[in-house]
Amino acid sequence: MGTTPLDGAAALVGLDLRVVGPGRLLLDEVSVTASPGRMLAVTGSSGSGKTTLLSVLGGLLRPDSGQVSYAGGPVGTRHGEPRAGTALVLQTYGLVPSLTAEENVSVALRARGVGPRDAVSRSTATLDRLGVGDLVDRLISELSGGQLQRVAVSRALAVEPEVLLADEPTSELDETNRDRVVAELRAEADRGAVVVVATHDPDVAAACDDELHLVDGRVEGLPAGVPVEVIPGHEHDPFRRPGS
Numbered sequence: 001m002g003t004t005p006l007d008g009a010a011a012l013v014g015l016d017l018r019v020v021g022p023g024r025l026l027l028d029e030v031s032v033t034a035s036p037g038r039m040l041a042v043t044g045s046s047g048s049g050k051t052t053l054l055s056v057l058g059g060l061l062r063p064d065s066g067q068v069s070y071a072g073g074p075v076g077t078r079h080g081e082p083r084a085g086t087a088l089v090l091q092t093y094g095l096v097p098s099l100t101a102e103e104n105v106s107v108a109l110r111a112r113g114v115g116p117r118d119a120v121s122r123s124t125a126t127l128d129r130l131g132v133g134d135l136v137d138r139l140i141s142e143l144s145g146g147q148l149q150r151v152a153v154s155r156a157l158a159v160e161p162e163v164l165l166a167d168e169p170t171s172e173l174d175e176t177n178r179d180r181v182v183a184e185l186r187a188e189a190d191r192g193a194v195v196v197v198a199t200h201d202p203d204v205a206a207a208c209d210d211e212l213h214l215v216d217g218r219v220e221g222l223p224a225g226v227p228v229e230v231i232p233g234h235e236h237d238p239f240r241r242p243g244s
């Protein structure tokens with residue numbers, strides 16, 4: 001299966017994002033630009049706000065203040081669903097236990113208007129790329145953690161999204177499969193997608209082009225409320241590129 005390059009791909013921008021939690025801010029004036037063709041790692045210790053940020057960027061969670069846009073248009077629906085063109089890999093996966101691996105991936109394609117035959121062949125090809133092609137007919141309820149994770153990644157990749165948000169997509173994987181997933185995410189970026197990966201794994205972060213490091217809901221090294229664009233050359237620029 002060939003991939004479809006994106007035309008007119010554009011940036012995903014979060015500006016001054018604030019999410020109020022019980023007794024504290026879960027995100028505190030976070031600004032971020034994720035560019036098409038690049039992989040952005042969101043790093044930080046457990047509880048620092050990575051999942052919260054991805055949920056806001058995906059339109060699943062409405063921020064208490066601040067805005068998210070993609071290609072200049074607002075992201076987020078009244079019903080907390082991701083915008084069309086966005087695919088998420090959540091830590092909970094959200095797979096349907098009573099369906100097979102192939103059916104779980106096909107459902108996402110059918111929902112985007114792909115015909116039944118094409119959906120099956122694209123699903124099978126994607127699962128194969130992720131090393132779980134032999135599990136197409138197995139029920140989700142019968143799979144291991146690492147197998148589930150690769151089915152969840154397959155479901156996101158198969159739809160060839162404009163924006164791919166992946167929350168710890170390699171946490172259950174051995175090195176070989178981790179590298180396989182990272183290579184597939186890179187291929188999505190090369191196709192022109194915006195790819196954002198929350199990760200604890202330094203090797204995964206190093207494989208990305210840019211890094212945003214969160215500490216207690218704030219971007220490390222930046223004063224709250226200052227959009228990153230206005231402080232080029234900041235010594236703690238979280239949008240560093242390896243070697244720059």
Ligand SMILES: Nc1ncnc2c1ncn2[C@@H]1O[C@H](COP(=O)(O)OP(=O)(O)OP(=O)(O)O)[C@@H](O)[C@H]1O
Pocket residue numbers: 021022026044045046047048049050051052053
């Ligand atoms: N629905 C919620 N209600 C209250 N607090 C929440 C909610 N969701 C998350 N939190 C809190 O927000 C903080 C940030 O959580 P988040 O899941 O974004 O962190 P994280 O960096 O992704 O952590 P991890 O690496 O463990 O997945 C945590 O302290 C968490 O307990």
